[in-house]
Amino acid sequence: MKTARGYLLPVTLFAVPLLLALIGPFFASGDTTKDVPFDANGRLGTDFVGRDVWNEVLLGGRSLILVAVAATICTYVVAVPIGLIAGMTRSRGLDEVLMRPLDLLLAVPSMLMLLLLVSIAPQSVWLLVGVVALINLPDVIRISRAAALSLSARPAVEAMRLQGESRIRIGLGYVARSMRRTLAADVGTRFTGATYLIASASFLGVGISPQASDWAAMVDRNRGGLFVQPWAVVVPALLLVMMAVGANLVFDRMLRGTAR
Template sequence: MWRNRSLVLGGAIVAVILISAVFAPLLTPYSPTEQNYTEILQPMSAHHWLGTDPVGRDILSRILIGARTSMEVSFGAVAIGMLVGIPVGLFSGFYGGFMDNWVIMRVVDALQAFPFLILALVLAAMLGPGIGNAMFAIAIGYLPIFIRITRGQVIAEMNKDYVEAAKMVGASPMRIMFKHILRNVTTPLIVQGTIAMASGIVAEASLSYLGLGPKPPTASWGTMIQTAQGYMSQAPWFGLIPGFAIVIAVLGFNMLGEGLQDLWNPRNRNR
């Protein structure tokens, strides 16, 4: 495992981000919403490690709370996508027939006809700004991904000996699906869920940038970048720092997903 650099480095980055997000209220040196007009756009200093924004709020505090916001939306969206998409994919792959080919998969095809971010943007615009609405809009984009992956894995497992043996001893379809098949298809789903966290971070930042994410004064990396547009020549750190945070977070989750895929790949087990 320690030779898997993507897993180790990605896991370390994700661990730091998750710890920062969970304990953000305890780690923030200042209130993320407290305005101080005597310290507007201050550069990095001993008092404000990452400087201040146009209304004197501490950028480090807002970055930490922004991490919490980003993780909350991303994790919630992935959780909804998996909790709904995996059972639907299980039933679709196990039973097949009309519901699989002409109902479920046609809905999946229709959803995947739209680019992920465009679909999330349209849904968020219809629902309005807010953490819950952003989470739901992003989750809808994940549904076809998890349905299709689960369905494909179930179809690949259907003719294996352990499934036939379970049928011969009289196991119910629900028991076969959720006790026998599901445990053998979790690996690609966990990998996809990890990678989906990265795209969720980008989606949340994009929605926040367009004013469709968490409502002010809730800190969000996307909102910080949007606000920084008019101050890039005067205070470039204000926009670069949240942008750097997004890049690092996305890189960490992508590396972790790639590392998990390599770790669980049967071809790499004997290396």
């Protein structure tokens, strides 16, 4: 019972924006009629061009969450195998070949890389997914490599080698499975980072269509009327914060539970 109560707040914080993003578009109105800008009448009033804020909230979360989830998955699908190979290899040359290009990526600020890559190509959701995954790639590879290095030095791995087990079996059957807790601890942080990176891109008007409904873009577009009609800014900003904080708390609770 105590454990269930411990999950209540994290799950609530994460589930509310997630469910709103996933099922909200089904309840959104297709009416594109525009009213008076920054009007306080109605559920949440209107935005800077007179659109219904509640309707924009229902429509604005799906693209953000789907892009963040897709970018996070792509990051781990690519980074974990590279980190595993780099951590288990006994060839210093191969380790250098795999790890040194990451230093170049780390030397470029994430927002600068995002602006450069997105600005030279047409706006595309999949391009944004790829760019966010690329930005997160070096950190996840380094974490995976460090975990693999530590695990591959264990006596159990040496015993498996002496028994004639293949590197693939050792890597996938023991090292990769033992890395799960380390990677699980990183997923929440990485998802949050991807969310804020995508939100930052929306603030700058890159990666999404200027006419698209998007929580992050709502904060940027409506900030001029914050003191006139605050709901157009406060509600989407609050949903972004709830999703980020909730994701980290959920993974933190899950790790505490498996550690017992």
